Amino acid sequence: xxxxxxTLKDSVGCTGLGLHSxxxxxxxxxxxxxxxxxxxxxxxxxxxxxxxxxxxxxxxxTLATSIxxxxxxxxxxxxxxxxxxxxxIDNAVVELDGPEVPIMxxxxxxxxxxxxxxxxxxxxxxxxxxxxxxxxxLDDGQRSIRVYPSKELKISYMIDFQHPMLRNQExxxxxxxxxxIREISRARTFGFLKDVQTLKENGFAKGGSLDNAVVIDDxxxxxxxxxxxxxEFVRHKILDFIGDLSLSQxxxxxHFVVKKSGHFLNQKMLTKLMASKKHWKILTFVSPEECTxxxxxxxxxxxxxxxxx
Numbered sequence: 173x174x175x176x177x178x179t180l181k182d183s184v185g186c187t188g189l190g191l192h193s194x195x196x197x198x199x200x201x202x203x204x205x206x207x208x209x210x211x212x213x214x215x216x217x218x219x220x221x222x223x224x225x226x227x228x229x230x231x232x233x234t235l236a237t238s239i240x241x242x243x244x245x246x247x248x249x250x251x252x253x254x255x256x257x258x259x260x261i262d263n264a265v266v267e268l269d270g271p272e273v274p275i276m277x278x279x280x281x282x283x284x285x286x287x288x289x290x291x292x293x294x295x296x297x298x299x300x301x302x303x304x305x306x307x308x309x310l311d312d313g314q315r316s317i318r319v320y321p322s323k324e325l326k327i328s329y330m331i332d333f334q335h336p337m338l339r340n341q342e343x344x345x346x347x348x349x350x351x352x353i354r355e356i357s358r359a360r361t362f363g364f365l366k367d368v369q370t371l372k373e374n375g376f377a378k379g380g381s382l383d384n385a386v387v388i389d390d391x392x393x394x395x396x397x398x399x400x401x402x403x404e405f406v407r408h409k410i411l412d413f414i415g416d417l418s419l420s421q422x423x424x425x426x427h428f429v430v431k432k433s434g435h436f437l438n439q440k441m442l443t444k445l446m447a448s449k450k451h452w453k454i455l456t457f458v459s460p461e462e463c464t465x466x467x468x469x470x471x472x473x474x475x476x477x478x479x480x481x
Contacts, residue, residue: 174349174473175457177299179203179263181291186282188274191248191361191385192236194378197270199252201290204263206297209421210256212239212246216269219244225253227419227442233435235376236272237416247272250415250435251361255283257418258352259292260473262299278360278384280411284353298456301470304426306451310441315432317441319451322427324469327413329430331406335364337388341406349473356414358400359407362386365394413438420446422454423471 185200204211210225221244223229231245232238238247252273256264258280266273276282308319325347332340345351363371363380365387371377386404387394401407409430416438417424433441445451457463463470 174260175298175463175470177206177262177295177297178260178473179205179208179293179295180261180287181293184286184290185267186274186286188276188282189379189384190270190272191275191278191379192376193247193271195270195272197268197272197274199274200267201286202265202267203293204265206263206295208263208265210253210262210264210266210418212249212266212268214244214246214269214271215267217244222265224421225249225419226421227439227446230419230439233439235371235435237412237419237435237439238272239419245271248275249273250412251276251278251280252283252415253418254352254411254415255280255287255357257414257423258349258357258473259284259287260299260349260423260471261287261292263295275361275379275384278362278386279408280357280415284357298458300422301455301457301468302420302422302424302426302452303455303468304424304452308445308448308451310437310444312437312440315434315437317431317433317437318429319441319445320427320429322425323467325423325425325471326427327410327430328428329406329410329413329433331409331432333405335388336391337393338405341403343403343406343410345410347471349471352414355401356407356411359404359411360384360386360400361408361412362388362405365389409433416442425468425470426452 180203183202212223223241229239231240236248328344
């Protein structure tokens with residue numbers, strides 16, 4: 173039963189390119205005490221302002237999720253946040269010497285590897301779980317998100333792009349840390365070749381390449397090695413959704429049915445859901461027996477190398 177908070181055993185870091193800025197950026201992730209949450213720190217700025225990874229700190233969702241506080245901003249956080257969520261890590265400080273989290277290979281897998289290499293440590297305080305009590309819905313034209321009470325975290329996702337390779341892809345994830353790592357974490361961000369030049373002319377995707385994204389022309393995948401999963405596109409959308417959902421700051425127990433969403437709608441859903449307290453409640457568990465008594469399957473973040481503090 174993974175009901176206690178977690179952090180890292182040791183600090184860990186690496187260097188990578190920013191997808192949109194094109195800058196070489198150093199990331200350094202450090203352990204943090206219970207109750208800290210995930211906090212970002214821009215070491216290249218004199219103010220050294222901490223930015224909490226929370227939905228109410230999101231200021232932009234154009235092509236990525238960006239957070240800010242007191243004029244200090246960090247972009248493209250979703251893949252790292254999905255890795256924290258997938259491994260059940262509640263508390264950490266992320267130091268960056270640039271404006272965005274490095275894109276790595278376009279997925280969460282490098283961050284999962286990085287965090288596991290640092291080691292994950294169980295802490296003394298229990299996690300807080302957000303448990304959905306009543307159905308909730310958000311519609312935006314042909315896009316929608318439905319949220320239902322459930323005994324576990326489940327995400328059912330559907331995409332439908334005007335492209336022969338991205339028509340009507342669906343995937344359902346009954347969340348566990350193991351399934352996240354195997355089935356979701358390696359799915360890469362993707363884009364269309366026809367949009368690349370326009371994006372770069374508008375200041376986006378300066379660091380984008382076939383090394384960190386799946387690129388599609390009118391008929392085929394341009395990446396030499398092809399896809400990692402036959403439905404890699406919808407799996408990456410689930411990865412993004414998990415990263416955005418993590419900004420609730422607590423693991424969620426509920427069933428999300430998502431149709432053609434993106435960062436903007438994910439953020440809008442989370443803001444409205446968190447503001448409507450009749451739709452959810454907070455639960456903590458101090459023993460495995462309490463989890464069983466509530467008939468809930470709390471997300472299984474378990475990793476064999478976990479060691480208690």
